[in-house]
Amino acid sequence: MKKIIYILLVTLSFISCTDVIDVDVPIAEPRLVIEASIDWEKNTIGNEQLVKLSLSTPYFDENNMPMVTGADVRVTNENTNDVFIFDDQNDGTYTTSTFIPILNNTYRLEVIQNGETYIAHETMTSVSDIDDIYQSTENGFDEDALEVNVQYTDVANIENFYLFKFQKEGDLLPDLIDMADEFTDGNQITMFYERLEDEDINQVEFAPGDVVDIHFYGISKQYHRFMQLLIAQTDSGGPFGATPVALRGNCTNPNNPDNYAFGYFRCSEVVIDSYTFQ
Incomplete structure (x- = not known):
């Protein structure tokens, strides 16, 4: 019984020490x-x-x-x-x-x-043409979730960089995916996009009738690197996320x-x- 009371007192002491701390965040001049x-x-x-x-x-x-x-x-x-x-x-x-x-x-x-x-x-x-757009449940992370697939053929013997922008109609922000042809030069590539259920952001899987807008860009090597860093910082989270830096x-x-x-x-x-x- 004494052990139980001791643990309770320690727990209460930790709770009572919780304070709200105001942190002054540096404000830079407008840029x-x-x-x-x-x-x-x-x-x-x-x-x-x-x-x-x-x-x-x-x-x-x-x-x-x-x-x-x-x-x-x-x-x-x-x-x-x-x-x-x-x-x-x-x-x-x-x-x-x-x-x-x-x-x-x-x-x-x-x-x-x-x-x-x-x-x-x-x-x-420049950007390649889109060969085909179709739906499936085969390429994504959830075998039961619908995904949209975009096929294109990379131009051979040229260093190419691409950016995909997918946005479900009604969503405020798009999802961005960067691509390079370092290991796929001259091949037909299939890029898939799916939405997994996530209650924290009120996201549900694709359903029949949903419309996805697709933008497929040809981009420079310099801009590809910029977007890699931007996407990594946007998607970062948890203990293993990318450290935010000025981009x-x-x-x-x-x-x-x-x-x-x-x-x-x-x-x-x-x-x-x-x-x-x-």
């Missing part, structure tokens, strides 16, 4: 965020493009990111010297309807904002290197499709 994805949908003109500018906010700030207006935004084809001016829409977006995408050409993004100039370079990267994009500030911008300038050919489960 320019550049969202510049020049996506050329396969078999279209690709003339309409958009760049989005905003300012970073503290991690626990519940307000929306402040949009940046009044900037000068242009993209230059460094192979042809064609310059494309992006017009300020006064809501943080800058658009053009005159862009000319050319595969394997190098483009330079230039953003002038608040007296600072930000520069980034990227090459317009630098390719938007530099030549005159003031420490004042670089967040975000990335990407030039990709993309195949867009969707699949409805039967």
